[in-house]
Amino acid sequence: MDLNFNQADIDFRNEVRDFIKTSYTSEMKAELRRSKNGSASKDLHVKWQKSLYEKGWIAPNWPVEHGGPGFTTTQNYIFETEMAHAGVPRTVPFGLSMVAPVLMEFGTEEQKNKYLPDILATNVWWCQGYSEPGAGSDLASLQCKAEDKGDHYLVNGTKIWTTMAQHADMIFCLVRTSKTDKPQSGISFLLIDMKSEGIDVRPLITLDQSPEPYQEVNQVFFEDVKVPKENLVGEENKGWTYAKYLLEFERGNSYSPTLYRGIEKLKSIAKETSIGNGENLIDDSDFINKLNKCEIEIQALEFVELRIFSALSAGQRVGPESSILKTRGTELQQKLQELSVEAIGYWASPFVYDTFANINEPSIGPDYAMTIAPSYFNGRKTTIYAGSNEIQRNIISKAVLGL
Amino acid sequence: MDFSFSEEQTLLRNTIQSFLQDNYDFDSRKAIIQSEDGMSKENWQQLAELGLLGVPFSEADGGLDFGPVETMIVAEEFGKGLVIEPYIQTVVTCGGFLRRASESQRQEHLSKIISGEEIWAFAHAEPQGRFNLSDIKVNASKNNDEYSLNGHKCVVSGAPWAQKLIVSARTSGDQSDKDGISLFIVDKSAEGVSLRDYKTVDGSMASEVTFENVKIDSSSIIGEEGKAYDLIELVVDETIAALCAEAIGAMSVLNDATVEYCKTRKQFGQPIGKFQVLQHRMVDMFMQYEQSVSMTYMVNLKLSEDELERRKAASGAKVQICNASKFIGQSAVQLHGGMGMTDELNVGHYFKRLAMIETQFGNADHHLKKYSSAS
Numbered sequence A: 001m002d003l004n005f006n007q008a009d010i011d012f013r014n015e016v017r018d019f020i021k022t023s024y025t026s027e028m029k030a031e032l033r034r035s036k037n038g039s040a041s042k043d044l045h046v047k048w049q050k051s052l053y054e055k056g057w058i059a060p061n062w063p064v065e066h067g068g069p070g071f072t073t074t075q076n077y078i079f080e081t082e083m084a085h086a087g088v089p090r091t092v093p094f095g096l097s098m099v100a101p102v103l104m105e106f107g108t109e110e111q112k113n114k115y116l117p118d119i120l121a122t123n124v125w126w127c128q129g130y131s132e133p134g135a136g137s138d139l140a141s142l143q144c145k146a147e148d149k150g151d152h153y154l155v156n157g158t159k160i161w162t163t164m165a166q167h168a169d170m171i172f173c174l175v176r177t178s179k180t181d182k183p184q185s186g187i188s189f190l191l192i193d194m195k196s197e198g199i200d201v202r203p204l205i206t207l208d209q210s211p212e213p214y215q216e217v218n219q220v221f222f223e224d225v226k227v228p229k230e231n232l233v234g235e236e237n238k239g240w241t242y243a244k245y246l247l248e249f250e251r252g253n254s255y256s257p258t259l260y261r262g263i264e265k266l267k268s269i270a271k272e273t274s275i276g277n278g279e280n281l282i283d284d285s286d287f288i289n290k291l292n293k294c295e296i297e298i299q300a301l302e303f304v305e306l307r308i309f310s311a312l313s314a315g316q317r318v319g320p321e322s323s324i325l326k327t328r329g330t331e332l333q334q335k336l337q338e339l340s341v342e343a344i345g346y347w348a349s350p351f352v353y354d355t356f357a358n359i360n361e362p363s364i365g366p367d368y369a370m371t372i373a374p375s376y377f378n379g380r381k382t383t384i385y386a387g388s389n390e391i392q393r394n395i396i397s398k399a400v401l402g403l
Numbered sequence B: 001m002d003f004s005f006s007e008e009q010t011l012l013r014n015t016i017q018s019f020l021q022d023n024y025d026f027d028s029r030k031a032i033i034q035s036e037d038g039m040s041k042e043n044w045q046q047l048a049e050l051g052l053l054g055v056p057f058s059e060a061d062g063g064l065d066f067g068p069v070e071t072m073i074v075a076e077e078f079g080k081g082l083v084i085e086p087y088i089q090t091v092v093t094c095g096g097f098l099r100r101a102s103e104s105q106r107q108e109h110l111s112k113i114i115s116g117e118e119i120w121a122f123a124h125a126e127p128q129g130r131f132n133l134s135d136i137k138v139n140a141s142k143n144n145d146e147y148s149l150n151g152h153k154c155v156v157s158g159a160p161w162a163q164k165l166i167v168s169a170r171t172s173g174d175q176s177d178k179d180g181i182s183l184f185i186v187d188k189s190a191e192g193v194s195l196r197d198y199k200t201v202d203g204s205m206a207s208e209v210t211f212e213n214v215k216i217d218s219s220s221i222i223g224e225e226g227k228a229y230d231l232i233e234l235v236v237d238e239t240i241a242a243l244c245a246e247a248i249g250a251m252s253v254l255n256d257a258t259v260e261y262c263k264t265r266k267q268f269g270q271p272i273g274k275f276q277v278l279q280h281r282m283v284d285m286f287m288q289y290e291q292s293v294s295m296t297y298m299v300n301l302k303l304s305e306d307e308l309e310r311r312k313a314a315s316g317a318k319v320q321i322c323n324a325s326k327f328i329g330q331s332a333v334q335l336h337g338g339m340g341m342t343d344e345l346n347v348g349h350y351f352k353r354l355a356m357i358e359t360q361f362g363n364a365d366h367h368l369k370k371y372s373s374a375s
């Protein structure tokens, strides 16, 4: 065990820092700072991801043979830490870290060749069609069906909460291909072109009230949508296995680098926030103790993450322990958002309809305060999506503790 | 001791409930928020006709001569309806100051509040002062019989709709001295008053208010020059008591909605309310609510006690309400799953209102400190 960086690591860190300095432009920073739900315009995401792609760093967790950079555990740690510290846009996960690992493991050679390069280069935008109005936590009860019509499937039904579907070129869907006693065994994993006839995407506005086209989620309707047979991944009716495989990638990433960034931001807010009597919030020991308690919990999570990830090589999944990361990561993120709202006091109150549209208007309170309340409201999603935290605890209790 | 409501009080509650039933379903409220005014003048007029705008004022002043318990009933019911119209700002806070104002000021102003002609807002908080009631930089300097007012008040709730403002200003002393603060009645249309109006995250409205050499006649001062601090603290405690009542109204809706949803929403072949972990969460929400109701009664019954007792009661109640608001608001969203995240469902709107009540006139940390210093 050793926590120190060697010279090569330090050189690598400088390289990452230089890259960020040149690629994460001030326009990007300005736009992202105004986001109420963590995402920005499609252009921004694509531009950023393409610059990472050109550097060879877009997919740190992919195996080298598919275009991963082959980072060591230490390099990956440095990479994530530096990126989070700089507050760069998150990499949209649906292609890179959800459907791609499934294709690598279960796809045909043809599918790998067709889809993986475009995912890597962000030429094609993906979204995730798992949840339905009647099938959330109980995903296996999904009803959206695909009927075998010889050379194609005919898809009818709906998917809901589909993040950024308005930007997507492709959707990976769980569909019902057979009605069996055990709902899990009649599900298939299907790739659908969003431009197919019969697909309708309707926005759903969330608590942060980001307006169209900045909405986070949508409902997607399928009416007699024809999908070529070759778009089936793996075997028909075996989709549940692939779906679960994907979920461990969805949940099993590291949260602590971004959380540390949250702590830094909060400390700088506390330094700037006057609380009367000539004092600033940073002088308030009640608040600072809460902040430090949070930081200690983040460190505890960080070392759990490091222990887990250092035992894996690229492309390997975490296993049910990913639920620990998801549960603690999201709860700490929410705690930080809660403390941020507390920190800014009355400045939580002003509402900005469209933060991007108002880019030239001075904000009502301090600039940093503008998105804090909507981010807190929006952040409640993190303990609901990707399998709610209640479900994560069920998984740990069953799959890890054997209860 | 008696915790039952009188017939008259029950009647009052019923009146408000039927008003809200007729005028304030979720869609009507949404339409009000999206309207140009951002509130409903018709509703305000109806509140006047029902006598509700006169609840705390004496009969001599044209009011109903009711006490804190009746104000609590109104605020609680308004909390259930998520009422946008600035009742607490106008009637409880500004009304609270005016009730203690001079005979001639009461005569001049109260009838206009009671009749619904005027809306008032309390301009007190300043960017540097946060929740500290005595940290006042807005300055009023006296010249013969006139004051000249200068400075900036932030997030003045209800100001976009108001005709009149009650403004706290420093007439002497250092920035955070309790001594030397005075209260002024200021016409919003007076020269030198400028506002930047905006919507707030809970559907209401507020303003940044700037004063630039605003001339105020010395007859517009409430109480004695430089001696307003105690009165501000008293009226803020009364406002906190009403906000607590509004909060328990909102909590009760969230708890009912959550229990109902968990009985009907099915996953894994059964209502999600059958999962024990959710049952326990709802039980905790219920217990938090019951304790909040109790603390709200407590503070409203103790508003007339001596200063120290009253301050302790207000801060204690606010701490309970802040913690319960957070827990109940967050849990309600969580238990509704994705639906809880939508703007379409009422749950999120109650959650956001409760989050703002947490901040208004001091959050849990602030009031815990106040409580400790009063103990």
Ligand SMILES: Cc1cc2nc3c(=O)[nH]c(=O)nc-3n(C[C@H](O)[C@H](O)[C@H](O)COP(=O)(O)OP(=O)(O)OC[C@H]3O[C@@H](n4cnc5c(N)ncnc54)[C@H](O)[C@@H]3O)c2cc1C
Binding pocket: A127, A128, A129, A130, A131, A133, A134, A135, A136, A137, A138, A160, A161, A162, A163, A164, A216, A217, A381, A384, A385, A386, A387, A388, A389, A390, A391, A394, B265, B267, B268, B272, B275, B277, B278, B334, B335, B336, B337, B338, B339, B341
């Ligand atoms: C912002 C956002 C983005 C999303 N993006 C996507 C996306 O891109 N693609 C996609 O497919 N889906 C997406 N989702 C959907 C998400 O995965 C579901 O919301 C989630 O699985 C919960 O399902 P539900 O909303 O139907 O809630 P429900 O399953 O109805 O759950 C309601 C409540 O019951 C609890 N509960 C349910 N079952 C149990 C149990 N057995 N034990 C204890 N408690 C239980 C839940 O924890 C929750 O608190 C997104 C959701 C949100 C909010």
